[in-house]
Amino acid sequence: MIKLDVYNIEGKKDGNIELDDAVFGVKKNDALLHQVYVAQAANRRSGSAHTKNRSERRGGGKKPWKQKGTGNARSGSIRNPIWRGGGIIFGPLNTRNFKKSINVKMKRKALLIALSEKIRSGKIRIVDSLNITDNKTKVVANMIDAMNLNKSMIIGFSIEESDSYVAARNINRVNAMETDKLNVFDVLNSEYLVISKDSVKQLTNKYTA
Numbered sequence: 001m002i003k004l005d006v007y008n009i010e011g012k013k014d015g016n017i018e019l020d021d022a023v024f025g026v027k028k029n030d031a032l033l034h035q036v037y038v039a040q041a042a043n044r045r046s047g048s049a050h051t052k053n054r055s056e057r058r059g060g061g062k063k064p065w066k067q068k069g070t071g072n073a074r075s076g077s078i079r080n081p082i083w084r085g086g087g088i089i090f091g092p093l094n095t096r097n098f099k100k101s102i103n104v105k106m107k108r109k110a111l112l113i114a115l116s117e118k119i120r121s122g123k124i125r126i127v128d129s130l131n132i133t134d135n136k137t138k139v140v141a142n143m144i145d146a147m148n149l150n151k152s153m154i155i156g157f158s159i160e161e162s163d164s165y166v167a168a169r170n171i172n173r174v175n176a177m178e179t180d181k182l183n184v185f186d187v188l189n190s191e192y193l194v195i196s197k198d199s200v201k202q203l204t205n206k207y208t209a
Helices: 030-043 104-120 137-146 159-167 184-189 197-208
Strands: 002-007 013-019 124-127 153-157 174-178 192-196
Touching: 013 197, 030 104, 030 184, 104 124, 104 184, 104 192, 104 197, 124 197, 137 159, 153 159, 159 174, 159 197, 192 197
Parallel strands: 002 124, 124 192, 153 174, 153 192
Antiparallel strands: 002 013
């Protein structure tokens, strides 16, 4: 079992909690973590970048000059890619599919590894409760300052605390989300992870069932 300090909503230490090794003590596996991270990053790409080829450019229906006798090189269209204003060769197309499939077991294992790495690097903070009174952003901001968390972070809200999500969503460098939606991409891109004891229980029940 792993033992961590628990903080109250004022950001002060208020006891400790034991974490299940099956969720927060998983052995390191960089290859799997990288594979899942790359897949999730690719799946977020919109693939909207697009350049027009010669068939999509306007004009160019008429041959610019006759084939012979002008002294110019022969040319069939002003939309030839070597002409200014012509089509683009090998440019990005919005028909490209960046999606990568990854199976459930790999995603599950990779997330547990990411959580375990946060524990090993001391970048997880456990809070007694994230039920914020009147959903005041100032309460969350003061908690962050008191714990001296001055870098990017995820604040994960359990199902019971989901109504308090609005108290953290507008704070700079804070990614507020439901604990059930934690993923490798977001966890690795954030310096810290702040979750409550309810979230710990929720994660333990989900991944040890």
